[in-house]
Amino acid sequence: MSGTAPRDRRRGLLGVALTLPGAAWLAVFFLVPLYVVVSISTGTVDPVFRSVVPAWNPADWRGDQFGYVLSRLTGPDGFFGPVMVRTVVYVLLAVAGCLVVAYPVAWFVARHSGRRRGLVLALIVAPFWISYMMRMLAWVNLLADDGLVNRLLGGAGLVADPVTFLSGRPTTVVLGLVYGYVPYMILPMYAALDRISPALLEAARDLGAGRFETFRRVVLPMSVPGVLAGLVLVALPMTGDYFTNDLLSASPSTAMLGNLINTSVANPSQAGQAGALVLILVLAMAAPMLLYVRSSVRSDLAS
Amino acid sequence: MTAVPATAPAPTPPLTRGRSWRGPWRPPYVLAAVTVGYLVWSLAPVLLAVLFSFNSGRSRSTWQGFSMRWYYADPTLSVLHDESLRRALTHTLTLGLLTTLVAVPLGVAFALGLDRWHGRLPASANFTMLLSFVIPEIVLAVGLFYMITLLATPFVLGTTAQVVGLVTFQLSYPVVIVRARLATIGPQYEEAARDLGASAFGAMRRVLLPMLMPAIFTSAVLVFADVLDDFVIVRYLSSDAFTETTSIKIYNTARGAPTPALNAVATLMLVASFVVVLLGWLAVRRFGRGQEEPGSLGAFAGQV
Secondary structure, X not given: OOOOHHHHHHHHHHHHHHHHHHHHHHHHHHHHHHHHHHHHHOOEEOOOOOOEEOOOOHHHOOOHXXXXXXXXXXXXXXOOHHHHHHHHXXXXXXXXXXXXHHHHHHXXXXXXXXXXXXXXXXXXXXXXHOOHHHHHHHHHHHHOOOOHHHHHHHHOOOOOOOOOOOOOOHHHHHHHHHHHHHHHHHHHHHHHHHOOOHHHHHHHHXXXXXXXXXXXXXXXHHOHHHHHHHHHHHHHHHHHOOHHHHHHOOOHHHOOHHHHHHHHHHOHHHHHHHHHHHHHHHHHHHHHHHHHHHHHHHHHHHO | OOOOOOOOOOOOOOOOOHHHHHOOOOOOHHHHHHHHHHHHHHHHHHHHHHHHOOEOOOOOOOOOOEOOHHHHHOOOOOOOOOHHHHHHHHHHHHHHHHHHHXXXXXXXXHHHHHHHOOXXXXXXXXXXXXXXXXXXXXXXXXXXXXXXXXXXXXXXXXHHHHHHHXXXXXXXXXXXXXXXXXXXXXXXXXXXXXXXXXXXXXXXXXXXXXXXXXXXXXXXHHHHHHHHHOOHHHHHOOOOXXXXXXXXXXXXXXXXXXXXXXXXXXXXXXXXXXXXXXXXXXXXXXXOOOOOOOOOHHHHOOOO
């Protein structure tokens, strides 16, 4: 095959030349920042200036910052523990809320929307083009003390004083997270449910399964990949979210891990702590992240 | 399965018996109600926020009549005359444009490269790219913030830093979309061009790239619209009031006592985003003629 060898090599060289800029960009602006975070979280604090001294050399890595965070999980100084627990609880509740809303909507669009599918899909996609901050601003307007919701409640005589929805209410924060992230779950679910052939459902019914049995034994198992993708795609950003909380609650009583990171970064003497918290976030989310990346690589290879 | 002796077949139900002949599926009233309810819940608050940007009074909850006061008529507080709001708007659009101009070519080249180069190095580059797609934004933002403030990088916090961070975070969109398109195109067109005497580069430029145009436009629209929406990266990497975007502006003032001018800025951002999506959709249709399934709605939502 001497005729094709130089051609293949040239094609290969072109591939290398095309890949390198992007690969170099990711190395410098994605991997290096991650390493900086590791170095900060394993570094020390300058005793005079209270500024962080990163440990660039892995031989100098120290666990002080992690020790500091871990020692304050429980006990009298335990101000990190409750935040971690709260993050897990809020994210689980909000993800469950997304699932409850997204599944029926995705199923309806995939199977029953008929001629209106284009319109319904466009409306479901619309939140992607509306900035997240604007969607939160809309709720701040509605839930404010003099907002429409309080007006309606007061006008109907249901409450005497305005309800302070926006000061440290866990329900508001969790519902805000559901509102913010549920579109990201509907689409992968819709894609998975849309792939289920109606013939399979008809076959299940022909073989004697009822409506619920058809759903439980055919639709549900076949939608698992889409559900998993949706769960990962909302759980990951939610766990690092701090702005939803800041806008809808602004109270330490509902603070999550993201808020902790954000306030630590704002304070230069807490840089090490910020780094350690970011790494804890990455470690906690490592399993779903790798799950997602692995399944993407696999579907790549399959195509 | 045991053989069932053939007995007389069940009598076929008459075709005119109401809805039962249409099959055993009941009309999905509950599902339809949930979907309509969801759409109202998801869009009505935003529509109300848009509506109140046209309020003639200061309130964002009591309708006091229609006016364009908060857009341009008010001499000090309107978007046109409030320096900080106008700057936020133009800065956001600038970031969107710059990021798209860098991220899309870089990502398209990266995708074409990964398609040609196989081995351990490109595989780990691909892995890193996918990781940058799923990692919580705050991790990348904090990392870049400390990298820029602690290391002697050639640039400081501000517009350049924001573009660098946004490109890093958005790079995966063009890569994933173009790779998906490459997989459906297959190698045969390029091979035919080579057999007809085109160089490797020529075949790519004159055969593959035109076929990739819909995917490239789709990813450009996605990147641009996603940058307009970005908050975490632009806030950590901003330096001062001159590098504030509309999302930072909303975050900083939403809970204070903002005027409907804030709603007006958000509405203008919304319009910008929809215009870009519409233009992108038209471009995809224009360039996708003769190709199967030009970028569908799903592709516009990042669903690839």
